Amino acid sequence: MFCPKCGKENSNDVKFCRNCGANISAPSVTSPAVTSATTPSEQMTFGKAISTCFAKYVDFKGRASRPEFWWFYLFTILLSWGSILVDSSQALSMIVNLAVFLPVIAAGSRRLHDTNRSGWWQLIMLTVIGIIPLVIWWAGKGSEQDSQYGSPA
Numbered sequence: 001m002f003c004p005k006c007g008k009e010n011s012n013d014v015k016f017c018r019n020c021g022a023n024i025s026a027p028s029v030t031s032p033a034v035t036s037a038t039t040p041s042e043q044m045t046f047g048k049a050i051s052t053c054f055a056k057y058v059d060f061k062g063r064a065s066r067p068e069f070w071w072f073y074l075f076t077i078l079l080s081w082g083s084i085l086v087d088s089s090q091a092l093s094m095i096v097n098l099a100v101f102l103p104v105i106a107a108g109s110r111r112l113h114d115t116n117r118s119g120w121w122q123l124i125m126l127t128v129i130g131i132i133p134l135v136i137w138w139a140g141k142g143s144e145q146d147s148q149y150g151s152p153a
Contacts (some may be wrong), residue, residue, distance in 0.1 A: 002019060003017035003019060003022050004092065005026050005145055007113055008020070010024055010152075011146070011152070012052045013151050014151055014152055015121075015132060016043075016044055016065060018065075018142070018144055018152045020043070020065050021043045021044045022043050023043070030130050031052070031148055040142060042116050043131060044065060044067035044071065045071070046071045046074070046075065046134050048071075049067060049068045049069075049070075049072045049075070050070030050071070050075050050086075050127050052072075053072040053106070053107045054066065056103075056106060056107075056110070057079050057102060057106065058102050058103075059106055059110070060105075060106050060110070060112065060119055061110075061113075061149070061150070062110050062144065062149065062150050063110055063111075063113045063114040063147075063150050063151070063152065064107055064110035064111045064113070064114055065114065065142065066111070066114075066138075066139070066141075066142065068107070069107050069108070069110070069111040069138060070109075072103070072104070072107050072140075073104070073107070075131075076100045076103075076104055079096055079100065080093055080097055080100075083095075083096040085146075104120065108122050109122065111137075111138050111142075113136060113137070113149035114142030114143065114149070114152070115138075115140055115141075115142055115143060116143050116147050116149070117135055117137060119144070121134070121137070122134065
């Protein structure tokens with residue numbers, strides 16, 4: 001299936017283009033030129049990433065694209081900062097952080113799966129210095145081939 005935005009060929013079972021993140025779940029066509037003129041592209045947006053990650057609240061299986069993970073991570077940071085501004089005692093912030101803890105861990109695990117790594121690698125974050133390779137892996141390009149974790153996100 002060709003991407004309606006960039007024209008790159010993707011496997012038939014993916015919803016978003018691995019190259020640009022555009023929605024390709026529409027019926028496939030044989031030519032990228034025909035697609036871009038007829039089908040509006042839909043990228044992984046801030047709101048879509050939030051709804052996707054909350055829909056997969058504790059789903060540690062599968063893969064997450066870079067935009068999905070980073071938009072959701074930005075949302076959790078903004079939510080945490082906002083809760084600190086609203087409640088100076090930080091009780092609200094603790095409640096918010098507890099509420100988004102599992103979705104962040106699940107999204108991080110799915111993002112690591114996209115780079116062909118186990119979600120258990122997130123445990124190196126406990127060593128503090130382990131945050132550096134984690135950020136590099138989360139920011140890195142995902143695998144374009146099918147893996148033990150599923151098809152590309």
